[in-house]
Amino acid sequence: MRMNKYNLIFLGPPGAGKGTVAKDVVERLGVPHISTGDMLRDAVSTGTDLGNKVKSVMESGQLVSDELLFDLVKDRLSKRDCEKGFILDGYPRNVNQAKALDQIMDELNLELTSVIFLDVSEEEVVKRISNRRVCPKCSRVYNLISLQPKKDTLCDDDDTPLIQREDDKPETVRKRYQIYSEKTAPLVEYYRNRNQIITIDASGTVDKVDEIVFNTLEELR
Ligand code: AP5
DSSP: OBOOTTEEEEEOSTTSSHHHHHHHHHHHHTOOEEEHHHHHHHHHHHTOHHHHHHHHHHHTTOOOOHHHHHHHHHHHHTSGGGGGOEEEESOOOSHHHHHHHHHHHHHTTBOOOEEEEEEOOHHHHHHHHHTEEEOTTTOOEEETTTBOOSBTTBOTTTOOBOBOOGGGSHHHHHHHHHHIIIIITHHHHHHHTTTOEEEEEOOSOHHHHHHHHHHHHHHHO
């Protein structure tokens, strides 16, 4: 079994800040950020077979099938850059996927270090998501309140006009939150029973949440 201090899962409701914190943390840890949402959105925007299969499911806020995710995640975790560790963001999403991840990690001879649970209220995530804007070219994520672009509605990196994600429309956000509560939230208990969950108060500013997560990861060293 390959022991590694940073084989991590970031868990939390939609809009909790998993992607934002993960991007800041991976720079310091030197491990890849593996976001199943980003991988699936890439597949949709490049029009691959996988992308065509999942496009309408994602736009409606539903979960993509466990089978498709199994192959995607196993393939990604097999890559050499995961040898130093990784942050999995958006996977697992239900108990079936958590069991599938156990199987994948067993097969790849990896051991999960911890699950970082970003705990934040529904009211706050709805506010964060409704103000999220993304660059369709480089996928950089902004927020009209907490992480504003320098030039009004253009990406700082490439001047592309920012857009709202299709699944960030209010009615779809409600659906995603409901699915989170029913299917994903039980994973907190699942990993708590295995003594693997670390709960972080993610209600503060991005800098504050980054700091709490960095300090927590330092303690794992
Ligand atoms: P995915 O992309 O994983 O969506 P999600 O889990 O709903 O997560 P989000 O990307 O909405 O939120 P986040 O927590 O990363 O927040 P962010 O950092 O951007 O999945 C999308 C879809 O893909 C799913 O619905 C499903 O269809 C499919 N899918 C993916 N994985 C799957 C799986 N395993 N199984 C089946 N289907 C799957 O932050 C949000 C906003 O808040 C941003 O604007 C940010 O700037 C701002 N912000 C962040 N932190 C703070 C803070 N501390 N204070 C103020 N603002 C903040």
